[in-house]
Amino acid sequence: MQVSSPESRPVIACYCATFLKPEMLHIYRQITALKQCVPVVIAQKREQTERYPFEDVQIVPKPATHFLRRFWFRQLRDMPWQISDTELRAFLGVLNRIDAQLLHIYFGQIAVHLLPLICAWKNPSIVSFHGADVTVDMNKPAYRQATQQMLEAVKLVLVRSESLRRAVADLGCDPEKIKIQRTGIPLEEFPFRERSFVAAATEWRFVQAGRLIEKKGLPVTLRAFAAFLGKYPKATLTIAGEGPMLGEFQTLAHELKIAGNVSFKGFISQEELRDIYYQSHIFLHPSQTGRDGNQEGIPNSMLEAMASGLPVFATQHGGIPEVIENGVSGVLVPERDHEELARALLNAAQDPVFLSRIARRGAEVVRKNFDLRAQAQRLEDFYLRTISNGD
Secondary structure (H helix, E strand, C coil): CCCCCHHHCCEEEEECCEECCCCCHHHHHHHHCCCCCEEEEEECEECCCCCCCCCCEEECCCCCCHHHHHHHHHHHCCCCCCCCHHHHHHHHHHHHHCCCCEEEEECHHHHHHCHHHHHHCCCCEEEEECCHHHHCCCCCHHHHHHHHHHHHHCCEEEECCHHHHHHHHHCCCCHHHEEECCCCECHHHCCCCCCCCCHHHHCCEEEEECCCCHHHCHHHHHHHHHHHHCCCCCCEEEEEECCCCHHHHHHHHHHCCCHHHEEEEECCCHHHHHHHHHHCCEEEECCCCCCCCCCCCCCHHHHHHHHHCCCEEEECCCCHHHCCCECCCEEEECCCCHHHHHHHHHHHHCCHHHHHHHHHHHHHHHHHHCEHHHHHHHHHHHHHHHHHHHC
């Protein structure tokens, strides 16, 4: 569906509580890739303005009583907080002022907070789930019930993987309402480059990128890498990202006596990360289910690495098997099994032909299924269809 003039394009209100946290590049890419619709961001806080420039951001500040209200709901009543009547009026005022025809709320738990707005606004709302927002706190009856009410109220539910589709359906959502909206990768920024795995035989370079939290499986990475170093002592591991478990992972690296071969880079720019990808030979991402139920959808860093030509060694977890077929487009091992990961890495180090083959196939999968332009067009089709059905 093509739109003839800018004036005829519908306004889509894109709600992010914070626009944007450092790790939310995928949301920025998605919003800025829209062509048939006019995105207007609504947020309660703005960060990273130089990293994520965007002209039309409407800020609805949190009221002075916000933290008290949040404490009352979460700590005293053990249930998710929801916006106050004052906030509701402010949000409705913004939506009316920008003449929005649809509200897209990013992250399921955020949509629960906005349930009064979803119910009060005259136009349709949709929500997108990304991973942890499907599973965390769903063992608490009040959280589960509020999520079910939100799922009933929205017109459409977008998820990034089949595994998330199943998880949302298990919460009681109408399966017809759930649609797959894949993460989009700007393929032109990650052109495929063949690595020389034969030349790597004496100095293997591994990389993992992501937030330093439990579900990323960094202890598995570090222990597997320690075993790999037993045979290839010149190997190096670069870990890009920041998070609350940095100190714990650094301590483990020292305990394993591999700290001299491991580099914690912190949060780095896309350009720096891309350079590291092209300098590396293997990408690691042994994701695991967190103790709070936190799971991956499909990791964005993994898709970027695959597009660039890095063979990926990951786990049978969340949406990862929807991208990687074991032994064909990457390697999958069981969750939390550093011995199996080390064994897979040591075997692959002896087979450069195998590494080249899974690297090429992995890049093909990303090109076919995760192109940003195609995914943005698919998203706009969802928008336009929902608006049309809402009239």
